Structures are given as C-alpha cells and as structure tokens.
Amino acid sequence: MPGCPPPPVRAPDGSCVLTCSDDNTLRIFDLPPPPGPPPGLPLPQLVGDGGGECGAVPALRVPEGDTIYDFTWFPLMDSSQPPTCLVASSSRDNPVHLWDAFDGTLRGSFRAYSHLEEPVAPHSLAFAPDGSQLLGGFDGAVRIFPTHRPGRHGQERRLHRAKGGQRGLIGCLAFSPTQPVFACGSYGRSLGLYALEGGGALALWPHLPAAPTHLCFGPDGNRLYAGGRKDHHILCWDLRRPERPLLALERRVGTNQRVTFDLDPSGRFLVSGDTEGFVTVWDTLTPPGAGDPPLLPPHLRFRALRDCVNGTSLHPALPLLATASGQRLFPAPWDSDEEGTAEDGPPPGGDNRLQLWWWGPDPPGDDGRDSGTADADDGGVGQSC
Numbered sequence: 001m002p003g004c005p006p007p008p009v010r011a012p013d014g015s016c017v018l019t020c021s022d023d024n025t026l027r028i029f030d031l032p033p034p035p036g037p038p039p040g041l042p043l044p045q046l047v048g049d050g051g052g053e054c055g056a057v058p059a060l061r062v063p064e065g066d067t068i069y070d071f072t073w074f075p076l077m078d079s080s081q082p083p084t085c086l087v088a089s090s091s092r093d094n095p096v097h098l099w100d101a102f103d104g105t106l107r108g109s110f111r112a113y114s115h116l117e118e119p120v121a122p123h124s125l126a127f128a129p130d131g132s133q134l135l136g137g138f139d140g141a142v143r144i145f146p147t148h149r150p151g152r153h154g155q156e157r158r159l160h161r162a163k164g165g166q167r168g169l170i171g172c173l174a175f176s177p178t179q180p181v182f183a184c185g186s187y188g189r190s191l192g193l194y195a196l197e198g199g200g201a202l203a204l205w206p207h208l209p210a211a212p213t214h215l216c217f218g219p220d221g222n223r224l225y226a227g228g229r230k231d232h233h234i235l236c237w238d239l240r241r242p243e244r245p246l247l248a249l250e251r252r253v254g255t256n257q258r259v260t261f262d263l264d265p266s267g268r269f270l271v272s273g274d275t276e277g278f279v280t281v282w283d284t285l286t287p288p289g290a291g292d293p294p295l296l297p298p299h300l301r302f303r304a305l306r307d308c309v310n311g312t313s314l315h316p317a318l319p320l321l322a323t324a325s326g327q328r329l330f331p332a333p334w335d336s337d338e339e340g341t342a343e344d345g346p347p348p349g350g351d352n353r354l355q356l357w358w359w360g361p362d363p364p365g366d367d368g369r370d371s372g373t374a375d376a377d378d379g380g381v382g383q384s385c
Contacts, residue, residue: 250298
C-alpha cells in the first residue's frame with residue numbers, strides 16, 4: 001500500500017541497521033562488533049549512542065516531514081569513510097532527501113514535480129550499484145537523478161505506453177549487480193526489465209498474480225526474485241529464459257503490507273518473514289518439487305513471534321539475521337475487552353520490534369535462536385502497516 005513504512009535495511013558494510021516507523025522517523029541501530037559472541041553466550045543487545053539498549057537509544061534518529069514511502073543506503077557506504085555514509089529517503093509531498101548517517105544532517109535533495117508543478121515523491125528508491133544515480137518510482141514512470149548534482153535534474157522515463165507498458169505506481173525497484181539493467185514492479189500487477197541507458201522494456205511480465213512489493217536480483221544477475229502483496233509465493237525467473245518462472249517459494253502473506261526478503265551474499269539462501277510471524281529459509285540449490293512453477297521446499301522455518309515479520313536482512317559477512325515485526329491493528333467492532341487473545345494472533349497493540357538472530361554453526365543460545373531485541377517502545381521500531 002502507498003504510505004506503508006518499509007521494513008529495515010542493513011548497511012552495505014554490515015555495521016548497522018536502518019529502520020523507519022509510523023511516527024515518520026528513520027532510526028539507525030549499531031550492530032554488535034565482530035566476531036560475535038562465544039558459543040553458549042547470548043547475543044549482545046543492540047547499542048545506541050547513549051550506551052543503553054537500542055530499544056531506548058538508537059544511534060541516530062532522523063525525522064521526515066510526512067509518511068515515509070521508502071529509504072535506502074548509499075551502496076558504497078563504509079563506516080570508516082564518513083563521506084560515504086548516506087541514506088536516501090522518500091516521504092509524501094517532499095523531495096527525496098539524502099541524509100548523513102553519522103549526524104543526521106541533510107546533504108542534498110532531489111526534487112520532482114507533476115505536470116501541474118506540484119511536488120511529488122517517489123514510492124520506491126534504488127541506487128545504481130556504483131552510486132552514481134538514484135532511481136525513483138512514480139506513477140507509470142521512473143526518474144533517474146544524478147547523485148553528484150542534487151536538485152531538479154532528474155530524467156523522466158515513461159513506462160506506460162498507449163499499447164502496453166506498465167500502468168500504476170512503481171512500488172519497488174532493483175538494480176542488477178552485474179549489468180546496467182534495473183527491474184520495476186508496478187501496483188498494476190506488472191514487472192518490467194529495462195536498460196539504464198534507455199529504450200523500451202527488455203522483458204515485460206504484464207499479468208502477475210499479485211502486485212510486486214519487493215524485488216531482488218541474485219548476485220550473478222541471472223535470477224530475479226519478486227514477492228507481492230496478498231500473494232503466497234515468491235516467484236523466481238532465470239533472465240536467460242524469462243518466458244516462465246523458474247521457481248516458486250511459498251510464504252504466507254495475507255495483507256497488502258510490504259513483506260521483504262533477502263539473499264545471502266552467495267545467492268544460495270533466501271530468507272523471508274510472513275504475516276503469521278514465521279521466518280522461512282530456502283536453499284535455492286535444492287532441487288524443486290512438482291508444480292507449475294516448480295515449488296521449492298523450505299530449508300528451515302521457525303516462529304519468531306506472534307505478529308507480522310515484515311522484513312528480513314542478512315549481514316554481508318557474519319551469520320546474523322535482522323528481522324522487523326509489526327503492523328497496524330484495528331480492533332473489530334464486535335471485539336470485547338473480556339475476551340482473551342487468540343494464541344496464534346498478535347498480542348494487543350501488536351509486537352513491534354527489531355530482532356537479531358544468530359544462524360552460524362555455533363549457536364549463541366541453548367536453542368540456537370537467541371536474539372538481541374530492540375523493543376518498539378521508542379516510536380515503534382520496524383512497525384509497518
């Protein structure tokens with residue numbers, strides 16, 4: 001849904017995690033330093049700039065002007081080089097802001113306007129892998145902003161044509177890590193692949209089962225994964241043979257909320273949450289089962305909590321998994337205060353938190369799933385709709 005706070009994103013160097021919440025605020029949480037805890041000891045709590053638990057003190061807070069549509073890290077971010085520590089964010093009726101991830105100062109703005117000269121904000125953002133360009137998704141179009149020149153200098157590319165193309169808001173974007181190619185997912189239930197230099201669609205899937213809300217390329221650039229709203233499958237295409245999906249990965253997404261997933265650096269393992277509180281891991285090298293498309297069986301599945309796990313993010317070098325949970329909950333008019341909460345439903349008020357999970361060969365806890373947790377008392381960390 002437009003306006004839903006997006007799930008968390010870990011920094012490219014793995015030093016911290018970026019989140020947003022329903023109070024229109026970006027928060028950065030520092031991760032525990034490597035090499036991680038010794039076997040048998042619990043995972044340390046996330047620590048903010050005040051030395052307390054991250055549920056109390058994030059390392060940085062950046063308030064936005066309105067509902068946050070999307071945010072993303074500068075792809076060359078390295079904490080040892082402060083000039084590269086940048087975050088781009090998009091919020092309703094505001095320019096795209098480029099924030100300093102150390103002190104929260106505004107480093108630049110990218111502005112877009114409608115044909116009526118009214119400010120419009122992209123509903124999705126993605127940096128080119130080299131950081132030279134920032135892509136924003138609009139209604140039936142994308143705009144490409146040069147990152148070295150903030151301001152009103154974006155080039156618009158219309159994706160909707162009279163005889164086809166992509167209609168509707170471009171709700172998710174992804175760049176190929178190996179080629180100058182990007183993918184666009186539209187709320188009109190379509191997916192397109194485009195060359196950065198221009199031209200029409202290299203490939204177009206106009207009639208997907210659901211509107212894509214998250215896209216991810218494999219590290220070799222040959223596979224493209226897409227997950228949609230109210231859709232119980234993540235679909236995977238081999239872009240060398242894009243006529244039909246290569247794989248389907250089953251997950252439970254029963255709402256319009258954006259539920260993201262992540263690949264490990266090798267591209268072998270894919271991790272996703274779902275709207276029922278489970279986290280599932282798939283081994284993409286496992287032979288798929290029957291079906292059209294072939295269904296890939298899960299490698300691991302466990303319950304993280306009793307609320308929607310709306311985002312997962314894997315550390316680039318350590319066996320750490322970050323998950324965020326939460327959703328907007330509205331009491332039904334027939335509910336009674338005297339009735340108990342269902343055991344498999346979310347607790348009253350939801351369970352809004354950021355968690356860390358250790359998934360290495362030497363688990364840090366007795367059951368292998370101890371986690372450092374950031375509660376959402378401070379503005380609803382990881383909360384989404």
